[in-house]
Amino acid sequence: MAGYTRQSSFADGDTITAALFNDEYNQLVNAFSNTTGHSHDGTAASGPVIGLIGDAGETSPNNKVLIDTTNNYIEFYVEVSSSPVQQLYIADGAIVPVTDSDVDLGTSSLYFKDAYIDSITTTGNVSVGGNLTVTGTTTFNGGTLTLGDAADDNVVFGADVNSNIIPNTDNTYDLGSSSQEWKDLYVDGIAYLDGINFNGTAITSTAAELNILDGVTSTAAELNILDGVTSSTAELNILDGVTSTTAELNILDGVTATAAEINILDGVTSTAAELNILDGVTSTTAELNILDGVTSTATELNILDGVTSTTAELNILDGVTSTTAELNILDGVTSTATELNIVDGSTSATSTTLADADRVVVNDNGTMVQVALTDFETYFESALDTLSNVTTVGALNSGSITSGFGSIDNGSSAITTTGTITYGSLSDGTITITAFVDEDDMASNSATLVPTQQSVKAYVDSQVTAQDLDLTSDSGTIAIDLDSETLTIGGTSNEIETSASGNALTIGIPAAAQITTSLGVGGGSTNGVQISQGAIAIKNGGTQSYIDFYCESSNAHYARLQAPAHTAFSGNHTVTLPSSAGTLVGSGDSGTVTNTMLAGSIANDKLAGSIANNKLANSTIGIGGIDFSLGDSDATPALDLTDATNYPTSSLTGTITNAQLAGSIANSKLANSSITVADSGGANATAIALGGSITFAGTSNEIEVAESSGTITYGLPNDVTISNNLTVSGNLTVSGTTTQTGPIVSDDNFTGLTNANTGNSTDFGLYGKYVESSTTKYAGLFYDASTDNTFRLFADTQTEPASTVNTGATGYAAADLVVGNLTGTIATAAQTNITSVGTLSSLTVSGDLTVDTSTLKVDSTNNRVGIGNASPDVSLDLGSNTDSIHVPVGTTAQRPSSPAAGYFRYNSTTGGFEGYTTEWGAIAGSGSGASGSAVDQNTYTGDGSTTAFTLAEAPTGEDNTIVFIDGVYQDDSTYSVSGTTLTFSTAPANSRVITVYTITSGILGTAPSIDTMTGDGSDTTLTLSISPASENATFVTIDGVVQHKDTYSVSGTTLTFSAAPPNGSAVECISFANTTVTTTKLIQDADNDTKIQVEESSDEDKIRFDTGGSERMIIDASGNVGVGTSSPADYYSDRLVVTAGNEDGITIANTGTTGTQYLMFADGTSGNAAYRGYMGYSHTSEELIQASHGFQSFYTGSSPSEKLRILADGGITFNGDTAAANALDDYEEGTWTPDLGGSVTGGSFTTSTAAGHYTKIGRLVRVGWLIIVTGVTTQPTGNVIVQNLPFSVSGTSYSNVGTVLYNDVFNNDIGSCYGVSTFVYFAPSGITQANANFSSVTLSTGYFSGSMTYITA
DSSP: TTTTOOOOOTTOOOOOOHHHHHHHHHHHHHTTTTTTTTOSSSSSSOOOOOOOOOOEEOOSOEEEEEETTTEEEEEEEEEEETTTEEEEETTTTEEESSSTTTTOSSSSSOOSSOOOSSSOOSHHHHHHOOOOOSSHHHHSSOOOOOOSSSTTOOOOOSSOOOSSOOOOOTTTTTOOOOSSSOOOOOOSSSSOSSSSSETTEOOOOHHHHGGGTTTTOOOOOHHTOOOOOOOOOHHHHTTTOOOOOOHHTTTTTTTOOOOHHHHHHTTOOOOHHGGGTTTOOOHHOOOOOGTTTOOHHHHHGGGTTOOOOOOOOHGGGTOOOOOHHHHHHTTTTOOHHHGGGGOOOOTTTTOOOTTTOEEEEEEETEEEEEEEEEHHHHHHHHHHOOSSSEEEESOOSOOOOOOGGOOOOOSSSOOOSSOOOSOOOOESSSOEOOOOEEOOTTOOOOEEEOOHHHHHHHHHHHHHHHOOOEEEEEEEEEEEEETTOOOOOOOOOTBBBEETTTTTEEEOOOOOOSSSSEEEEEETTTEEEEEEETTEEEOOOOOOOOEEOOOTTTTEEEEEHHHHHOOGGSOOOOOOOOSSSSSOOOOOOOOOOOGGGOOSOOOOGGGGSSOOOOGOOOOEEEETTEEETOOOOOOSOOGGGGGOOSGGGGOOOOOTTTTGOOOOGGGGSSSEEEEEEEESSSEEEEEEESSSSOOOOOBBBTEEEEEEEEEEEEESSSSSOSSOOOOSSSSOOOOSOOSSSSSOOSSSSSOSSSTTTSOOOOOOOEEEEEEEEEEEEEEEEEEOTTTTTOOOEEESSOOOSSSEEEETTTEEEEEOOOSSSOSOOOOOSTTOOOOOOOOOOOOOOOOOOTTTTEEEEEEETTTTTSOOOOOSSEEEEEEEEOOOOOOEEGGGGSSSOOOOTTEEEEETTTHHHHHHHHSSSEEETTTTTTSEEEEEEEEOOOOSSEEEOSSSSOOOSGEEEEETTTEEOOOOOGGGEEETEEEESSSSOOOEEEEEEEEEEEEEOOOOOEEEEOOOOOOOOEEOSOOOOGGEEEEEEEEEEEEEEEEEEEETEEEEEEOOOOOTTTTEEEEEEOOOOOOEEEETTTTSEEEEEEOTTTTOOOEEEEETTEEEEEEOOSOEEEEEEEEEESSSSOOEEEETTTTTTOOOOOOOSEEEEEEESSSSSSSSGGGSEEEEEEEETTTEEHHHHHHHOEEEEETTEEEEEOOSSSOOOETOOOGGGBBBEEEEEEEEEOEESSBBBOOOEEEEEEEEEEEETTEEEEEEEEEEEEEEEOOOBBEEEEEOOOOOBBSSSOOOOEEEEEOOSSSOOOOEEEEEETEEEEEEEEEOOOOTTTOOOOBBBBEEEEEEEEEEE
């Protein structure tokens, strides 16, 4: 057998020692080891392969696992009806059920936890009772995908739609409805709309009219200015580019000035009439601003009111640069208007001849001087030769313009010529025209040539003539010649109709549409709805077809008309509706069938069961004065013959009178001479002869019988006991208390309580009695008369209800009510006592919604929501709440695909909040956005030639980069940034380390501000353009060398150096305004049940770690760590406290199967101070290690005291003993080989066994031996000794320290033994300290064993 080797052979009478037995047992254990032993693998000595595993002790088990070597299957059987039935088998790569659709995986109550399956194929339906989460792609092939079966079902898309969404029928389905509208529509491409309707108003503008706006460059802000403007279109067109507010613009209603003219008036409050005076003024805003600060009063200014100077005359002042002070000189001038009008260029104009000596007033660089006309002549002669632009207001009709003349700017005037304009090219800045061509085939296909009208017409004609319009239909194709044929689109009578108007073709279904053959919906001929010539067929794909008819109240209920199951059919059936109005009655209907509903007769085979007599209007037949109920039988009816006719006279021969019946008629003469008395079932019957006696008896405690004057009276005793059931058809009145031990079952619709109650002072209801902890209690439901219209559920009251329920009784408490569903409407809207309504599938609130005054407020009037604020001021108002809001969390890859300005989320990839303006960026103080921007570090190595390096993110410019080469700051003039490329003006030298910090766009953080100065050796301050939060929000260099924060300080916008920068040094400071980082107090997952929280309550100074909704670890204010407890400081040693339940604890897990892990105790970080004590486990040697640099103590007891100590130099002391001399410092077990002989000569003899075992505890040695002598040749001489002790005996004194356990080798009895050195000496029985001499002892064959305890050195 594998793993087993026979250790010893034994014969009868042999002694089997424990060691021999242990060796043999260990071999058997090895033989059945799961790694080295008997494996049943079919190889030699390991046993045959096991082909069957089944019920224990069964030779032919019903429950079994069988190896099928023919098919290479592993088959699984279970017992079914006392026989083994195969359920499934494992084949190569498959687990296969034996019978299709027979074996389940799990049960309805026991589920497998997780299933990891690459793909699933099913031929039936898949029903998901809970949520269905698909992490891959879900594909639906064929059929119809229906989402939801009611209007209140929702479809939520948490992902982007990655395909076109196309309806299966054109112009049929809506996106939203008139009552449920989509919020916003974002379209990046072209929207193809047949019509546009804004809030009920149709847009009638044509595309050509709307295209007028094409190319308008006004911004949204500029266009918004028009909000509320009442000016006409013509008037508004003047305002292109105006920046005035709506209020300011409304003043201009009717003004005809240009936008440039109007912009001058930005902020003016004059009326339109007053402003129109300025129509045509060309002064700029700067020129008009000269009047800013004028101190003239309104009275003085009003002097100009009525001035008749024209705009042209006023424009003479255009360009005046006089200051307010200079203009104020005129304040109080007394010159007359006539005198002032001399400068009027219109009214004072006269003819004069100019001479060379005449003067013209000119502004000479700020100084007004008179210049002679000869100076003007000289200037214009030289200036006209080099003019770069000529502006005309008329026409250039003659002369020539050379190419060196420059450009011609004729403003709004025309350039008129009767000749030819020869040009190199014409351009409007975007399109360049090089030539006009006459090219009918357009062969050049050029972007710079313009064809003639004739060429365009010829080309279009040729293309139209050559083209056909190809159409493909369901049953054929046609081609329409575009220049000679007409395409007619027609409908089908009563099916499709067409109409054309303008440029629109409308195809639709007529109001009275008819389908002449069939109409199929959702599946065609095998699966769906077919309507064909008055017949509707509903077919399906494997389930019974049905039609649901819903009620009128929110579709709350439906009646289903459903086909029977396939197994119920015996052919096709037709159900014909009645020809008159009424209600169909089903087999389960409990209503009434009227006569009118039973037209004709009902055949017997149509009556399943029977019709009770009480359901028939006439249920009896009267014969001879006797009424017979239908279904009754009477073999001898007592008919009144006086009422009879046509009865047979042959059996009646006259009349028997009373006189004829004198005496009695013997029983024998009577056909029926006895009365049969039988029980109700007829099982027991007795015939009583006429004249005999019948005794009527009752039943004890049930029926009592009394007779008086021939009358038998049946009644109930005072105390009635009914063993089984009691049926009361009428009323049951109980005057006392009714005690019911079983359930009360009633077919009545209602159970009346306090029927005789005439007031409202008595409670009524139901209650029950129960006992808890020996206390009798009552619980129930009652109507509380003290509070009208209130029913109360109660429990735990210790006072039994009487006419009222004492709500103040001991223990009384309102009971809980647990229901499945509550339907209906709460009659009273304000339910102050309802604190929870569970889960609502949907809730529609008309008007405002208020939850707990200010917990939640929905302001439907202003479309605002307040949380903690009953009067929200904005769309979402969180009031004075101090906790937080939970925003969407996702990775960078999960950002919205089409973001808009204002989006806000938490980025789990970067670990910070981010927002969207024109691109995504981090938000100040949110982890990755500490400065309001994302900072990336890029590191490169120079090679002496490369100047361009690619950055990980694109900064917004050089100001948002900080560059170092070998730690030396580089001025931003030494490099440039474009996108993600940073280019140095000079390539960094070979092996130089280049470090680039880039700041990408953020939301709240500002771009860094750069301020510079040149040191002068004395100035210690630098004025910054922004106020950084602290020195940590600045980066300062002097001549490119970064300055430590300790060398300067920042206060507001002033940076102060501790020592003035050297003369001529370049000082630069990069500052950040928004660098305040708000400490993150909560890190949590998406569903808030796993988190790290700093200070759950105010100033508690604790960090809590939760997973799965439960707190797992806490770090308190003292640095104590608790795992499984929230109060580690409650424990004696509280730095790390772990509380654990059964089989819970602390595990140090190994990453492999070898090596050692430690729990260390240190008083330093280097040398042996780092491991003054430790516990470890070696996975290599499977050894638990505990070590310390000193001794180790072990304490036990309710008041722990030292029980065991391991000394540093070895040895164990007990119970607080610290003396090394008392330490137990050695323990050893082993074997030794005893040698029997004499002290003089050893003799000659043979042994089969000479074995010894020892145990050494400290200096105490316990030895034992067994010697088997099998033959003696010569006797030993001297004293009897056993030598080769494993340890030497201490000292030389002899003592009897051992005994001989078994001796049959010596002829004398040896009683004791003692040790000397490494020898054992023996003494005869009764003799102490005396040797056993071989002169008196003879050695023979046999056993010799003994043991001895001694002290070693």
